[in-house]
Amino acid sequence: MSIKIGDVILKHGLMLAPMAGFTDYSFRKICKEQGAEYTVSEMVSAKALCYEQRSKKAVLSDSKTAPLAAVSPEENPMAIQLFGSEPEFVAEAAAMIESREYRSCISKASPVAIDINMGCPMHKIVGNGEGSALMKNPALAAKIVEATVKALKHTPVTVKIRAGWDSNSKNAAEMAKVLEAAGASLICVHARTREQMYNPGIDIDIISAVKKAVNIPVIGNGDICTASDAVNMMKITGCDGIMIGRGALGNPWIFREISAYLDGEKYEQPSIEERLDTCLYHVDLMVENKGEYTSSAEIKKHAALYIKGVRNAASVRDRIMKAHSTAQIKALINELKGTRE
């Protein structure tokens, strides 16, 4: 089974889910190297991107939003995810990203798709009618998709939704139909309501219901941590692909594990040495891309996840959290490697 998004064909539909604060260039690159066929950026505010362009101060050095929408040619196929509740802003931002014609644009490529976030549960987002608040407003959600499809020359529009707003309004299947009619090319369903945030377990039947409701590809999402979780979701729901979020944090090899399973190939878990080396590589990639100051803070949460379960990790993790530079963090990872030799 394969999926087509625009001109791109994905063999198994193995995707890295968008995660604000995590799925930046360096993590997307690592997941791709470990078998993710498709990645999605952190969510980008459509309005902030548009306003930043209107500001007289929009120069590269103080641009906060534009770098989040950057795409490097080698990381395609990927999607840039936008959030917003005003169709005109989402459409304008999407068109800017497709054309790469905006101030502070550091992109060398356009993404293969623009994804629209209709799943974020955070108070400040839903309070503005954005993210999962759109699950309560299918008519507005459709207008956003229609306007965005119209504003783009060739880039497909995909949408990431939730099961519904709450247990009394699980409308993912109806919503998917509305979005398909509005021009969406693919739907990803995080099988929880907004009310459930990220716990408890998913309602897998909602993915089956969405798959039955539409003719565009449907991607299942939620709680995939192993190859058998992925294969179960595919078998039970008939979904065309799967998206993995938390299960890939500290474990980008999960994509290789799943694709080996689907291809009937042998898979060996990475050694602790390989895990720690990947962590060191991640630090270097991030510093190259974001600079020392930002990386010394942002890499800590990744490092803590790479070392999880390694002997002596608890004390090293505490010291990583207190570190002031990436050199200190690398020294601590190397120390952990040393204790294993």
Ligand SMILES: Cc1cc2nc3c(=O)[nH]c(=O)nc-3n(C[C@H](O)[C@H](O)[C@H](O)COP(=O)(O)O)c2cc1C
């Ligand atoms: C830290 C974090 C940040 C997230 N940020 C986004 C985001 O920017 N856009 C989005 O659509 N979903 C976001 N999500 C939701 C994930 O994409 C995914 O739907 C959810 O975590 C369930 O999948 P999982 O069980 O594989 O993690 C985020 C989740 C987490 C844990």
